[in-house]
Each structure stands twice: as C-alpha cells, then as structure tokens.
Amino acid sequence: MAFSVFAGGTAREHAPRRRSRIALLLLLPGILYLVLFFLVPLVALVFTSLQAPSGFDIGEYQTAFKWDNYVTAIGEYGSQIIRSFVYAILATVFALLFSYPLGYFIGVKARRWPLLQNLMLVLVIAPFFISFLLRTLAWKSLLSDESAIVTGLKALSLLAPDAHVTGTPFAVVFGLTYNFIPFMTLPLYAALERLDTRYLEAGGDLYAHPFTVFRTITIPLSMPGIVSGVLLTFIPAAGDYVNASREFLGGTGTSMIGNVIESNFLITLNYPAAASLSIVLMVVILVIVGLYVRRSGTEDLL
Template sequence: MAFSAFASAPAAAEPAVRRRSWVALVLLLPGILYLLLFFITPLVSLVFTSFQQPVIGGDIGQYSAGFKWENYTESVTQYLPLILRAFGYAVLATVLALVISYPLAYFIGVKVRSFPLVQSLLLTLVIAPFFISFLLRTLAWKQIMSDEGPIVVALKALSVFPNDGHITGTPFAVVFGLTYNFIPFMTLPLYATLERLDVRYIEAGNDLYASPFTTFRKITVPLSLPGIVSGTLLTFIPAAGDYINASGDFLGSAQTSMVGNAIESNFLVTQNYPVAAALSIVLMAVILVIVGLYVRRAGTEDLV
C-alpha cells in the first residue's frame, strides 16, 4: 500500500484505462436494450407517424406512410394557442411550486436538521399524497372547488365572489392543480441539495456584512442551484405536457385546454394520428430547446 505512493502516477493509471471492462458492458446491457426497445423504437415510430398521410377513401384513422410535412405547419398553426397556453401554465405552475417548495425544503433540510425524526416525518408528509392516485387527488380538488363545494359557497356567502362565478374550468384551477400535483417533484430535489448545504457558508456570509436577505441571494441560492434546476425541470417538463388537470373532466374546461389535451383528443378521439404525433414532437423539441437554454443559463456545471 505504502509503496504505491512512490510509483509514478501515469504508470499506475495506464493499465486501468487499457483494460476492457466486460463486466461494465454486461451490466449496461439490460439498460441499453430497454432504452432501444421502449424509447428509441417508439420515438422513431412517432417520427414516421408524424409524416403519414390519410389513405384516400380509407376509414377514419387509416393512414399510409408518406412525407406529409404539412402535418407540422397545420398542427402548429391550428394549436398554437394551446401550445402557448401549455408553456404559460407550466411556467406559472413551476414558479409557484418553487416559491412554495423552497421555504418548505429549507425548513426540512436546514432548520430541523438536528431533529432527524421530525425531518423524516415532514418528508413523509410531503410524499404522502403519492399514496393516493393522481386522478383521485385531482378529482377530489374538483369536488372541493366545484360550484356547490365549500370554497365557492363560502366565497359567495361572503359576497366576495359573484353569483355566477366558478373556480373549476378557470385557468386558476388548472394552474392550481398543476402546482399541487408537482410540488413533491420540486420539494424533494430541493431538499436533497439543501440538506447538504453547509451552514458555515451562511455564517461566513453574515460575518462578511451580508444581511440575511443578501446572504440568501448571494450564497444560499447559488449553492442550492443544482436542486433548483432539477426541481424546476422535474416540474416544468411533465407540467407542460399534462392533460389531466386542464381537461374538462377534471379542473379545466375548453378554454383552458393545453397542448396535451390536443394530443390526447387527436390520438384517442379523432384518431388523427399524424397531427397528434407532429404535436408530440413539436412539444418535445420546444421543451428540449427551453431546457437546454435554461441549464446553460443556470450554469450548474460551474458548481463544484
């Protein structure tokens, strides 16, 4: 052991690089196969579908292979408001989730750090909603916010709400539902970074004349940036494609439809597969571009 210190570093490193690690390849194989089968194949299939054209005189939902790139221009022009709305709602829900989750994660990860029992209890509470189905939870909120539900009735009784007012079916209800459903995805990565945050940096900030707010802005936030980035991505990406909250059956209405609802109805209701596929790819591309720009802007790779 002790003699390895005397060996020159390159000599020690070279054999390790040259040696083929078959074990690693074998271990990677299931993952690679899985990705090929369940990610690459459907993706390629989706791209082909998006260029298909209707069979002349065929049934509804019958398409043949082709290169109908108009599927893209048509679907984007037709559904542009829904695409914009989807990203608008997703951004809003992500920001709200961040504003709600950050103090929560900070409290659990930093303030009650010395009480592990309280910490686990609070974390369980954050995850607890996951024990109930996503659909059931969203339906429950629909009940609570419905026109006969306690909130609307109470607001009307207090005359702060017009008699013909609704909550369900409004953008508020949809953004609320998205925020609520994705909060754990925001809280957990934030907690994971804040739990490891060294409070001595905060003390050093205070010692160097930074007020608590400045310390938060200049030290706590930059140091928890990895958590903020992963939390916002885990919230934003699924929220942008979500079609449950915005659907008329749940918290939304026709006026709050998002691009996810358009994809769903094209695939399942009108069986317009090429348009649905084209919309899916557009959604994916836009998300990729936004996420790429965001991660580059956040510059998390700079963090040691």
C-alpha cells in the same frame, strides 16, 4: 527475466480491455432498454407524424413524407401550444415559491429535530401514495360551486355570486402546482440538506444582511436543486392533460396540448396530427430546457 517482464507488460495491456468488456456487458441491458423503449418508439412516432390519409376509412393512413402535417398542426393548435407552456411556467414558478421555504425548513432548520424532519418528509411524499387522478378529482369537488370553500369565499364577497372556480385557468394552474409540488420540494431538500450552515454563520459574522446571505450564499449553493426541481416540474406539466380536461379542473377554453393529442389519438383517430404535436412538444421542451440550464450555469446536469 526479459520474458517475465514481457509477460507482465502484456498482462497489464489486456487488463483494461477485460475491464472495458465487463463494463460493456453491464451497460448492455440499459442500452437495450433505451433502444427498445425509447429509440424505437421515437422513430415510429416520427414516421407516424409524416403519414398521409389512405383515402379510405377514417383512421387509416399510409407511409409518406408529408411534412405539411407539422405546419397544419402548429397552425391549427397554436393557441393550445402557447397555453400549455404558459400554464407550465406559471405552475413551475408557483411551485418553486411554495417549495423553496418548505425545502429550506426541512433541510436546514429542522436538522436539530430529526423526528420533525422525518415527519415533514413523509408529509411531502404522502401524496404519492394516492393516485394522481384521485387527487385531482378531489380538488374538483373541493373547488366546485357547492363546496364549502367556494361558498365561503362568496359569502365573504371575495368571489362574485355567479363566479366559478373549476373550468378556469386558475383551477388548472392550481391543480398543476399542487400535483407537482413534491417533485419540486424533494430536489430542493436534497440540495439544502447538504448545505454547510457554517457559510451562513460566516456571512452573519461579516455583518451581511440576512437577505444578502440568502441571495449570495444559499441560492447559489442550492442551484442544482432548483434546476432539478424546475425540470421535474416543468417538463411533465407542459404535457399534462388531466388537470386541463373538462372531466377534472378544466373547461372549454383551458385545453392544453396534451388534451389535443389525446383527442386526435383516441377520438378523431388523426394519428399524424397527434404524433406531429408530440414531436413539436418534445422539441420545444428540449430547447427551453437547454436554454434554461445553460443560463443557470449548470450544464453538467444535462
């Protein structure tokens, strides 16, 4: 009897160990993936940002610990860094203002019409079936000086006769907003679709103003979707280099930090400057995201 109790206790002690080993084996592919495709490139990027010129041909560098690369990069490209985050913040705000009513209608109002709800979801997702570059290039044609949109605005005296839309900050922010609207709409829809409308009805039964119901019930309950949509929009928008390039919607005074990184890496072959700017971009984004999530009260999303 004592032996059976002892054996049963030993079996129960070994069971959690076996489960932990199985869980570790299941996590191993994901851990290896993160190490190979995130940690190793990140370490290589940090070492590249500290390299010094070898003194021979252009594009040849040697291993060093030249911390001045960061000071030089920030001092030389400070305006592009600030411009990138200003454009990203504006695009995120405009995308939120446009996407929230859309996500609310799809997730709450269109529940009684499943066919309409599914159709609108397909329309939101439809841009993903077209290349990001093609969509941006299409807007370059639509906003060109010869397009029907621009000529119509000039005919209505809403634009000056010699005004241009492409190559301006407006065009870049517009392109960023348009391209990242689906990333904002889908998390908002996912949060609002789970919203219990009985809370809204209870607020109306208590004679609360519709705006008060929206401010005190709808927004707090949809905050996880707002936070997720803002992060999915702001982070890629800050590092975008397509919309602000001269080949698409940008001009001479609209370059962002992504354009500078691309130029240093592919044209001037200044790899330490490109790597240091990438590290600076990543650190600033992490700081802004951390502060935003902490202020929004959704630290559990990190």
